[in-house]
Amino acid sequence: MAEEKKEADGNAAKSVGGIVPWIVVGILSAGAGSVVPMLLPAQETKEEKSQAASPSHELPREEETVYVPFGEPGKDQQVVVNLNEGRMTRYLRVAITLQIPKSQEEEFRKKLEKKKAQLRNWLLSEISDKELDEIRGAAGQNRLRRTIREHFNSVLFPDGFEHIYDVLFEDFNVQ
Numbered sequence: 001m002a003e004e005k006k007e008a009d010g011n012a013a014k015s016v017g018g019i020v021p022w023i024v025v026g027i028l029s030a031g032a033g034s035v036v037p038m039l040l041p042a043q044e045t046k047e048e049k050s051q052a053a054s055p056s057h058e059l060p061r062e063e064e065t066v067y068v069p070f071g072e073p074g075k076d077q078q079v080v081v082n083l084n085e086g087r088m089t090r091y092l093r094v095a096i097t098l099q100i101p102k103s104q105e106e107e108f109r110k111k112l113e114k115k116k117a118q119l120r121n122w123l124l125s126e127i128s129d130k131e132l133d134e135i136r137g138a139a140g141q142n143r144l145r146r147t148i149r150e151h152f153n154s155v156l157f158p159d160g161f162e163h164i165y166d167v168l169f170e171d172f173n174v175q
Contacts, residue, residue: 065165066105068112070096070119078171079120081127083135090132095171096123096148098164108163111156119155123148132174141172 071077083090100108112119126147127135134140145167153162 064102065099066102067168068098068100068105068108069170070098070112070116079123079127081124083127083174084129084131091175092127092130092135093171093173093175094127094169097168097170098152099166099168100164104163108156115155119152122151122155126151135174141169145169 069077071079078093078095080091080093082088083092098112127144130144135144149162149164149167152167153164157163
């Protein structure tokens with residue numbers, strides 16, 4: 001019995017002696033993991049770099065831009081879409097105007113005319129996926145404007161530069 005007790009005490013001491021170094025290593029690793037990022041120089045994320053390079057965040061003076069309506073000239077320039085509601089009784093009527101650089105107006109109008117059907121189809125699909133709560137208020141409208149601007153820029157200008165500075169709602173009626 002006495003030998004068994006000594007053996008059990010020896011095994012307990014060995015197991016405790018085996019755990020302590022692992023605990024110390026874990027604590028040191030956690031400490032180093034929290035200190036090392038503070039010592040490294042800050043790196044810009046991909047999104048921050050694109051925002052810094054993007055002209056859309058640095059709007060030019062008013063006289064250097066022009067506003068181009070999105071729609072058929074001479075016709076109704078509004079888009080009417082049923083919202084994603086249970087009984088489809090709600091709809092959104094919206095008229096969009098795009099703010100672009102004055103120097104690119106002619107080129108922009110040509111590109112817009114070529115891709116108008118594709119952009120209108122996307123716009124109808126995008127808005128019809130929205131619920132009333134998603135477009136309610138200034139925050140909802142700003143999210144929608146940003147989504148439209150990003151998509152229109154990617155379709156019209158696949159080079160990655162944002163030529164559309166802003167999307168303006170001339171009419172925004174939910175009924």
